Amino acid sequence: MVPAILPTYARADVDFASGKGSWLFDRDGKRYLDLGAGIAVNCLGHAHPELVSVLKRQAETLWHTSNLYPVANQQALAERLVRKTFADTVFFTNSGTEAMECAVKMARKYFAGDGGIPRNKIVTFEGSFHGRSLGMISAAGGKKLVDGFGPLLPGFVHVPFGDIVAVESAVDHETAAIMVEPVQGESGINPAPKGFLRDLRVLCDRHGILLVLDEIQCGMGRTGKLFAHESEGITPDIMGIAKGIGGGFPLGACLATEKAAAGMVVGTHGSTFGGNPLACAVGMAVMDIVSEIGFLEGVQERAAALRLRLADLVDAHGEVFSGVRGAGLMLGLVCKPVNTDVIAAGVGEGVITIPAGDNVARVLPPLNISLQEIEEGVRRLGLAARSIEARV
Numbered sequence: 284m285v286p287a288i289l290p291t292y293a294r295a296d297v298d299f300a301s302g303k304g305s306w307l308f309d310r311d312g313k314r315y316l317d318l319g320a321g322i323a324v325n326c327l328g329h330a331h332p333e334l335v336s337v338l339k340r341q342a343e344t345l346w347h348t349s350n351l352y353p354v355a356n357q358q359a360l361a362e363r364l365v366r367k368t369f370a371d372t373v374f375f376t377n378s379g380t381e382a383m384e385c386a387v388k389m390a391r392k393y394f395a396g397d398g399g400i401p402r403n404k405i406v407t408f409e410g411s412f413h414g415r416s417l418g419m420i421s422a423a424g425g426k427k428l429v430d431g432f433g434p435l436l437p438g439f440v441h442v443p444f445g446d447i448v449a450v451e452s453a454v455d456h457e458t459a460a461i462m463v464e465p466v467q468g469e470s471g472i473n474p475a476p477k478g479f480l481r482d483l484r485v486l487c488d489r490h491g492i493l494l495v496l497d498e499i500q501c502g503m504g505r506t507g508k509l510f511a512h513e514s515e516g517i518t519p520d521i522m523g524i525a526k527g528i529g530g531g532f533p534l535g536a537c538l539a540t541e542k543a544a545a546g547m548v549v550g551t552h553g554s555t556f557g558g559n560p561l562a563c564a565v566g567m568a569v570m571d572i573v574s575e576i577g578f579l580e581g582v583q584e585r586a587a588a589l590r591l592r593l594a595d596l597v598d599a600h601g602e603v604f605s606g607v608r609g610a611g612l613m614l615g616l617v618c619k620p621v622n623t624d625v626i627a628a629g630v631g632e633g634v635i636t637i638p639a640g641d642n643v644a645r646v647l648p649p650l651n652i653s654l655q656e657i658e659e660g661v662r663r664l665g666l667a668a669r670s671i672e673a674r675v
């Protein structure tokens with residue numbers, strides 16, 4: 284008999300009841316150090332007092348009116364995002380998938396209606412992930428994502444990640460955009476090779492096409508910059524963000540330059556819930572905290588410490604881990620046994636990590652995790668590795 288919840292998820296056997304900071308507690312009161320942050324979502328940990336009080340205050344004031352009317356919090360959050368990024372304008376969504384759908388619609392619209400050969404193809408990358416809608420599985424193109432769901436949305440050309448020559452030969456007179464994750468997340472924490480984003484920017488400018496970034500997982504301070512592309516010194520034309528920006532409240536956004544957004548006039552796009560007052564109230568509080576002086580430097584400091592400790596862990600447990608990779612607090616431990624076994628052993632020792640492709644256990648802690656908690660998390664991962672070594 285099919286379970287009450289459609290069985291599309293392989294859920295770990297743990298029953299969380301509450302959370303505080305970097306810690307989760309199950310129904311028996313066991314503590315878990317959360318190095319997964321709900322897949323890079325709880326960027327300020329659990330039950331952050333400022334987020335709780337902002338959400339409570341908004342809940343007592345106004346929940347929802349729809350986008351038929353101005354939404355004050357949405358306006359304020361958009362202005363903050365515009366001030367802090369390359370963007371001139373923002374469309375709010377409830378999820379990352381929707382943010383990327385908006386990005387693709389915007390890129391197509393930009394080139395629509397000028398009467399010539401339609402420019403509507405988008406170059407995307409092998410191993411990418413942009414969400415689970417039909418459009419976004421078509422965009423990513425991975426076999427596991429698309430199998431059985433055809434016919435797919437046409438117009439996406441897939442090339443190897445990091446291969447600028449392949450991108451150059453895929454771009455033609457029908458290409459509208461190149462769409463890329465600066466750090467591929469779901470496929471196993473693969474940062475783009477150094478210089479790749481810059482090469483893509485140059486290529487886009489040369490052809491007059493749009494650079495679309497998916498910073499849903501790697502954005503919002505995760506790599507130690509507010510957005511990952513900043514460390515390459517480039518800006519995109521369009522960018523999808525989500526996950527961390529709501530600190531655990533569902534919120535996504537598509538950011539764009541005025542030029543790239545030119546086609547998106549009244550009536551071209553919309554969302555009932557997108558940019559809801561509750562979500563945007565929390566989003567503003569997250570932005571305020573992440574924008575505090577020294578916050579991102581703190582992320583870089585924690586990231587350096589975590590990276591070193593994970594490298595030690597890999598050295599000490601060569602039977603369990605073959606390497607560590609990633610950027611900032613977006614790291615991946617490459618496992619030798621099946622990654623889900625390593626992750627389950629971690630759960631046994633009270634530490635949470637997240638599976639990804641390429642047999643990786645993702646380490647994506649809250650951005651405000653303490654240095655002591657990093658030590659404790661790595662200690663527990665060491666115990667998990669030892670319990671696996673004892674088995675073989």
Ligand SMILES: *Cc1c(COP(=O)(O)O)cnc(C)c1O
Nearest residue numbers: 378379380412413414468499500
């Ligand atoms: C999670 C993710 C998405 C999809 O976001 P949802 O909120 O699950 O719709 C898209 N792109 C990337 C890079 C992601 O990590």
